[in-house]
Amino acid sequence: MEHVYIESYGCQMNFADSEVVAAILIKEGYAMVQSAEEADFILINTCAIRDNAEQRIRKRIRELQALQNRHPQLRIGILGCMAERLQSQLMVEAENVSFVVGPDAYRKMPEILRQVREGMKAAETELSTVETYADIEPVRMNSNGISAYISIMRGCQNYCAYCVVPYTRGRERSRDPETIVNEARNLFAKGYKEVTLLGQNVNSYKWKSDAEEVGFPELMERVAQVSPLLRVRFATSHPKDLSDRLLEVMAKYDNICKCIHLPVQSGSDRMLKLMNRHYDSAWYLDRIAAIRRYMPDCSITTDVIAGFCTETEEDHQATLEMFRKVRYDYAFMFKFSLRPNTYAEKHLQDDISEAEKTRRLEEIIALQGEIALENNKQEIGRRYEVLVEGESHRSKEQLFGRNSQNKVIVFDRENVQPGEYVTVEVTDCTAATLKGKLVS
Ligand code: SAH
Ligand code: SF4
Ligand code: F3S
Secondary structure (H helix, E strand, C coil), rough: EEEEEECCCCHHHHHHHHHHHHHHHCCCEEECCCCHHHHCEEEEECCCCHHHHHHHHCCCCCCHHHHHHHHCCCCCEEEHHHHHCCHHHHHHHCCCEEEEEEEEEEHHHHHHHHHHCCCCEECCCHHHHCCCCCCCCCCCCCCCCCEEEECCCCCCCCCCCCCCCCHCCCCCCCCCHHHHHHHHHHHHHCCEEEEEEEEEHHHHEEEECCCCEEEHHHHHHHCCCCCCCCCEEECCCHHHCCHHHHHHHHHHHHEEEEEEECCCCCCCCHHHHCCCCCCCCHHHHHHHHHHHHHCCEEEEEEEEECCCCCCCCHHHHHHHHHHHHHHHCCCEEECCCCCCCCHHHHHEEEEECCHHHHHHHHHHHHHHHHHHHHHHCCCCCCCCEEEEEEEECCCCCCEECCCCCCEEEEEEECCCCCEEEEEEEEEEEEECEEEEEEHH
């Protein structure tokens, strides 16, 4: 039996894809292993979103050369977004790479591994307009047995000016809702307590068949109805498509988690237009107000980019102002990285110096740190239902879990087991974590 090791980088979609790849290979008789040392094939599922993501993977490929010197039969393959972006060029760049497989070609993996075993090199990077891997039940790897991802759609065609995803993941397509609900049901039957529905823009989920038309709110409702004990989350929402209908559904079901990730990218209307985001700051703030209206206890998180093409100090200040207005619970904050083939690369100037990008990013990080701490301090004294995920990293005597708002809460374990729901009262906090005590 041949052994396969998969290493995943990038977003949750990539981690979910690795579980599809594992399912395809296990069905063909391969065994998945937990370390590169045991493997005959190493698969690296890559991300291309920023240049530093790609540099990290290039470094990892070079590092693996030493292992290959010791195990000459070992073959390395590159999967995912960087594979799609660079295709067979990757095998020229890195001679120790034997195969390259894009995100829509994973069904070809068994055939590719056969060719590679016979000493050939292979590249399969064709994108599809229909592939959703709907019929493949992912094999959960490195899972805590409590929460799992479910891909509900693939691709993106929003063409934000900075973003490579439309080029690496192809056209947007939605997966048959019945297969999604079945996957959620199967997970719940196996003891899972939380599913996260994944897509680049879940609000544009749309399934059409002769019998029905299903949008994202209807899909959420169907998944929420699997069981009141199954928590449902989703990522990511594009602000332009966040509907009141979805907020209504979220408010209606206790098991739909009260947490929305709504990437703002910038607080400046000029930047948002240049980024091709199809909303302005007023629209975005209206959506925030709508969230708070339907769900006063909903947490809100975001993504932001510092130093996009032509960003002025005034634009940057508008982003800081947006952060002050919304008061996010968490933010993923990035320096702009110019990506090949994007609108920005073809038509704009990456004219903000690295030092200036760093300064602006650090200002946003500092402000967000203050806001997160202030938000968390307000949590002290509140009680939450927490889904327990495991032992705290600091101490075996403590467990950690998340509340519906996706905030991590640490508490003394007593007789509680991972996978249980418990009520915890918040007693203390840092900017990143809440501490609490069990309420009997
Ligand atoms: N589909 C999601 C985002 C996926 S990429 C959405 O539209 O909300 C995750 C985040 O990476 C983006 O929200 C953006 O903030 C960041 N990002 C994407 N391209 C980038 C680039 N070229 N440079 C810096 N950050 C980038
Ligand atoms: Fe990229 Fe925009 Fe699509 Fe998100 S919506 S994946 S940022 S193009
Ligand atoms: Fe990266 Fe591809 Fe996700 S570029 S962020 S792994 S869709």
